[in-house]
Amino acid sequence: MNFMRNTWYAAVWAQDLPADRLVPVTIIGEAVVLFRDAAGKATALLDRCPHRLVPLHLGRLCDGGARLQCGYHGLEFDGAGRCVRNPHSDRVPTAAKVRAFPVVERHSLIWVWMGDAAPCEAQIPDYSAFDECNNARVGRRETIELDVNYQLMTDNLLDLSHVSFLHDGILGHADMVRGNIEVQQEDNTLYVRRATPNVAPPGMFDLMFRRDGQPVDVWADMRWNAPASMLNYAGVCPPGGERSAGVHILGAHILTPVSEFRTRYHVAAVRYDDTVTRSEEEASEVMQKLGDLRRHAFKDQDEPMVMAQQDAMIRAGGLDAVEPLLLNIDVGPARARRLLETLRQQADEVREPVEA
Known part of the structure; x- marks a missing residue:
């Protein structure tokens, strides 16, 4: 590759x-x-x-x-x-x-x-929220080994419409299918933003917020830097309210290609739930549950689905053998792939080498 x-x-x-x-x-x-x-x-x-x-x-x-x-x-x-x-x-x-x-x-x-x-x-992309000095808010930093191509996982993370189906009850549900999608590029950084107003909170955010199932505005803003370093700013707030009035997390999603069909997935989350009063014990319990839910979503739901996708593509002749159908939800992944190829060609031109 x-x-x-x-x-x-x-x-x-x-x-x-x-x-x-x-x-x-x-x-x-x-x-x-x-x-x-x-x-x-x-x-x-x-x-x-x-x-x-x-x-x-x-x-x-x-x-x-x-x-x-x-x-x-x-x-x-x-x-x-x-x-x-x-x-x-x-x-x-x-x-x-x-x-x-x-x-x-x-x-x-x-x-x-x-x-x-x-x-x-x-x-080097900015992940300063995960610095060691922020240990009080950073959940467990972990690495998950995935038997999938890193670009297929990038597509997965930049198109979060799938949470309504693959992660139903955890990160999404049926009423969140038609979110508003915005894609913005600033220099070599790509932002894919998805917002869904006035819906029931996904299970993970209901756990963090009011735990009453009442309507909220939901958002997920993903930042992408080549080759596959992503940061997800996601949360919920009262309908029509300021985001600061709700709760949110910053999620590190950093993919390191091992080989064509294996990826090392570095993940961690920083919680911001100052609008909710909890004991230290309860806050720690919430972070533990968030980490467990996150690992379940990635390892037990995303990986099997993307592996099945990858196997089907290989049987069809390879990862690039068949031109996939593109929907309006694919604008983020498609834009990232084009930008990655442009940056790869620019970065790998002959330049002054590092001394041996």
């Missing part, structure tokens, strides 16, 4: 990269090993020793992360990928080096630049 390479990908949540541990991940088909160096800085190397090509994550860290030792023959590499010790000789071969990837730890995530062009940190 023709992945976008000169861009940042979320590898893991920062909480999942502790000190003294080697964490293997695969990003757009490339095997990468993550670890923290002696200063605690996140580091990423190609997960392949240049000697016998065994995965480096099968080795161990030395001197608190200053060096990574291959578990097969003991070659040791620093955070820049240079071999700094050959236990079999006083000489280190010039070819004894491993590719190092640029890494930035930001917004509770470890971001890795997979391309050869010089990285631009300004391109």
